[in-house]
Amino acid sequence: MNLFTPIADFGNYLFFCLLVGYVVLQFVPQSKKPTIQFPKSLLLICTLGIIIFTFVPVLVLIRFFDDTAGFAQAAASVILTTQVGQGWLFITVFAIFLWLTFYLERSKYIQGFWIVLMMIAIGYSSHVSSQSFVVGIFSHTTHFLMVTIWVGVLFHVSWFSRDKQHWSEFLQWFTPLAIVCIINIFASGFVIMFTIEKPAEYLDGWATPYGRMLLLKHISIIPIILFAVINGILSRKASTFSDYEPRKWLKSESLILLLVFYFTAVLGTLSPPYEMPPAAQTVETPTWVEWLFAKDILLPIEVDIAPTFLTVLLISVALLFLLLIIISYKKMSPVFATLFGGCFILTLYLGLIFSCALYPVI
Numbered sequence: 001m002n003l004f005t006p007i008a009d010f011g012n013y014l015f016f017c018l019l020v021g022y023v024v025l026q027f028v029p030q031s032k033k034p035t036i037q038f039p040k041s042l043l044l045i046c047t048l049g050i051i052i053f054t055f056v057p058v059l060v061l062i063r064f065f066d067d068t069a070g071f072a073q074a075a076a077s078v079i080l081t082t083q084v085g086q087g088w089l090f091i092t093v094f095a096i097f098l099w100l101t102f103y104l105e106r107s108k109y110i111q112g113f114w115i116v117l118m119m120i121a122i123g124y125s126s127h128v129s130s131q132s133f134v135v136g137i138f139s140h141t142t143h144f145l146m147v148t149i150w151v152g153v154l155f156h157v158s159w160f161s162r163d164k165q166h167w168s169e170f171l172q173w174f175t176p177l178a179i180v181c182i183i184n185i186f187a188s189g190f191v192i193m194f195t196i197e198k199p200a201e202y203l204d205g206w207a208t209p210y211g212r213m214l215l216l217k218h219i220s221i222i223p224i225i226l227f228a229v230i231n232g233i234l235s236r237k238a239s240t241f242s243d244y245e246p247r248k249w250l251k252s253e254s255l256i257l258l259l260v261f262y263f264t265a266v267l268g269t270l271s272p273p274y275e276m277p278p279a280a281q282t283v284e285t286p287t288w289v290e291w292l293f294a295k296d297i298l299l300p301i302e303v304d305i306a307p308t309f310l311t312v313l314l315i316s317v318a319l320l321f322l323l324l325i326i327i328s329y330k331k332m333s334p335v336f337a338t339l340f341g342g343c344f345i346l347t348l349y350l351g352l353i354f355s356c357a358l359y360p361v362i
Helices: 004-026 041-071 070-083 083-103 110-122 127-131 133-159 167-196 209-238 246-267 288-292 309-330 336-352
Strands: 300-304 356-360
Touching: 004 110, 004 133, 004 246, 041 070, 041 083, 041 167, 070 083, 083 110, 110 133, 110 209, 110 309, 133 209, 133 246, 167 209, 167 309, 209 246, 209 309, 209 336, 309 336, 336 356
Parallel strands: none
Antiparallel strands: 300 356
8 A cells, every 4th residue: 555655646647647737728818838638538538547556555544453443443543533534535526516517517616616626635634734734735726826827838838739820929938927836836845845844954864765766856846947938938949949859858857757746646645744653763773775775774873975076976967967868859769858957957966865974973
């Protein structure tokens, strides 16, 4: 079940993006977007899939109490008294209404209304809302909504468009929309991160699987920003050429975004530093193998930056991979750009991890 949880979270992110992107594009005139064909059956599957996948963390919690209280009593207690269970109930009700709205092909405004309510329910059941209720709901809902708007539109245009007509008109509104979304994503992301852990504890958090997965997520955002600059700004100059295919570059960006979704999904299954039980703490200095593979190396471990020739070399190579992404753009090779983006993430992660000195706190 623990292995299935990140898969379920990943599926949730993908399904929400597809639904939100579909609704947002309905508000855009046909003259300002490519021709997009998204099957109605896939809309219905995504909506039902969200109900199933959001139940997985609820089921994990039920099974945790199953041995002591029995399945039926544990299920009733978790669903009715915990934020995770109550959030799933709200999501299920709203998703049923959304499914009916899609099935009966009702107004796009009604579709948007039910999706926003589902977003609020996601924020209600989040980690951060358990730390600070009002701030948590608002920040997590805003963060998730901005991500799904930006990524959802990008997924539809890159994977479900049938032509590249009206590309300049599409960029005229999508580029500023993406900028607004990214700014809000960063702002709300900082609120979420610093609500869960203090800024001064970020580096020490690398001593935990949660902190290292958070680091991977943050690193993976860098090539996405570069791809966004290429697709939103630099591609304007190339869009006049008949052999230029912008959708291939959007697909490359979306593949890196899927990697971010995976890191985020795994992050949701890990315990934040404030939930680490004292009994699980250790003062043993971990080996590098345990460190790199995110073993349960828990506090109290103090982390300091101590760069070496190897770490400087790795970080320099990582920056070189970023440069190669731009070179790939000039050569019109988005496949190589995607590989270079993945190499950048791995190389920079290794460079930062190897630059850390670990000191047990006794």
